[in-house]
Amino acid sequence: MLVAAGLTATDARAQTASPGNSALQAQLAVRQQQLLQVMLRRPDDLDAAFEYATISAQLGDYEAAISTFERMLVYAPGLPRVELELGVLYFRLGSLDAARYYFESALKAPNVPPEVEEKVSVYLAAIDNREDPAKFTASIALGVRYQSNANAGPGGRRVVLNGTPFLLSETSTGQSDVNAFIASRIHGAYDLGTQGDLLEGDLLLYGARYYDQVRLDSGIGELTFGPSFNMERFNIDDTRVGIYGILAGVRLNHDGYSGSLGLGSRFVTEVSPTTRLTGKAEFRRRWYNDTTEYPTVSDRSGYVILGDLVLYRQISRSVLLRSQIFGDFEEAKKNWNQSWEAGFSVGGTYKFASLVKSLPDPWSIDMETGFAYRDFDSPDPIISTTESEYDYEGWVRGVFSVPLREKFTVNLTGEVRRQYSNYDLSTYTNASAMLNVVRKF
Incomplete structure (x- = not known):
């Protein structure tokens, strides 16, 4: 099930289809369309929605990934993994306020998985660092x-x-x-x-x-x-x-x-x-x-x-x-x-x-x-x-x-x-x- 899923959109970044890997891009695009049809028939199928959003993120279709994750929260509020993924996507787009909102929401959920808590803490620290607009180092x-x-x-x-x-x-x-x-x-x-x-x-x-x-x-x-x-x-x-x-x-x-x-x-x-x-x-x-x-x-x-x-x-x-x-x-x-x-x-x-x-x-x-x-x-x-x-x-x-x-x-x-x-x-x-x-x- 979704809550126990081992693969997240952020983990899948290592497998992202690069522009030079057209075969993998094509396979992912086909799977994305298959999952879209499943979602249209069963909009409450959270596992299909999670996979669809993950593949969309891999293909660089962040808008589709974000809208899918946010729709999942309508059907099942308070899923820490979904809130983590939304936070990461908004972080990568530079929307730090939205990213912080979802990261903090993920930590408020009961029984937060340890790996989610660890990733959220890393990203929150990065947001704190980025929100200080001026940085200086010297030697x-x-x-x-x-x-x-x-x-x-x-x-x-x-x-x-x-x-x-x-x-x-x-x-x-x-x-x-x-x-x-x-x-x-x-x-x-x-x-x-x-x-x-x-x-x-x-x-x-x-x-x-x-x-x-x-x-x-x-x-x-x-x-x-x-x-x-x-x-x-x-x-x-x-x-x-x-x-x-x-x-x-x-x-x-x-x-x-x-x-x-x-x-x-x-x-x-x-x-x-x-x-x-x-x-x-x-x-x-x-x-x-x-x-x-x-x-x-x-x-x-x-x-x-x-x-x-x-x-x-x-x-x-x-x-x-x-x-x-x-x-x-x-x-x-x-x-x-x-x-x-x-x-x-x-x-x-x-x-x-x-x-x-x-x-x-x-x-x-x-x-x-x-x-x-x-x-x-x-x-x-x-x-x-x-x-x-x-x-x-x-x-x-x-x-x-x-x-x-x-x-x-x-x-x-x-x-x-x-x-x-x-x-x-x-x-x-x-x-x-x-x-x-x-x-x-």
Whole structure:
């Protein structure tokens, strides 16, 4: 009977007929019509009505599902499972007042099944969270970093420029150094009250000071701001699409180095309960400022188009895998600074039980390796009159994280990055080690 039914509309979401599964859609549509005929002959058949509403929800016909569930309550008031399903449907449509009404009604019924009570409590908590229209999260990190080649200089003094061997000064080769840094991120979201749409903003800040290579002292700020839309209005479940403006600036060696304005779009979709796909595309217009230390960087001024896709796969409670593809095109005033790049990375995170009893949260190890190819449009006349630059870059990185109490986390990061180029000045290796403490708010 209905009250003891094990399958509910919310449970059936895992079996929802996706647009690409036309055979399953057709089967469900046929069954929906069969059940409709049964309901017309026997309007008080609650089991047929419940199945009809469940299939309608799977097909994305929320109006039919809601009207059927509400009609069932006319024949049999106070059915907690039906009130749960109505609450879920209204929640997914963004009608939070109606959703709360049915969830609270489900809890008032006598002998509420434990699984219904558990689901209702989860949704009521989500409604409370959504009804606060403004939400903010933030994190701040303090750390130190050692690099074997902080200035990304060539490994040796001997280079070839336009076919002629040159001997670089010691200061022009790769130099090791240590820097201290601070980084923070502030995220804000405001619920627009239209079926889960948000107005979102992110502010990223970074500052670093070097012990020897003070010309690398840097400060970076970036603000992105714009709306994101819940795609369930188009029957695309668990998907958000956003557009945003970009404002960014960089200081280098205590002077203005570059600034940029742009537009971007991003999306995130839960392909399945264990698989998530994210992506973004951006257009940025960049301006560079010549300084005494960097007298020709304005030659790099131009626009940038970039994009990436990242796939996450939860293998188990302990293992999360990811893969990424990315690419960009950088336009510049001088063609020898103009380039395109493409690459990929693969990695994963493994969580395991804390090794210290007083620190109960799981520890983790994250590993990543990647490769990128970069190609420039024309020869740099200072280096070669016949051959334009191309680079191959690869890296391996590992992060060991230990959560402390009060939202603090300690991270130890090690990385080796190697770039080979047909231009001697752009060939380098850099090994780095970093220790930081992150506080989340």
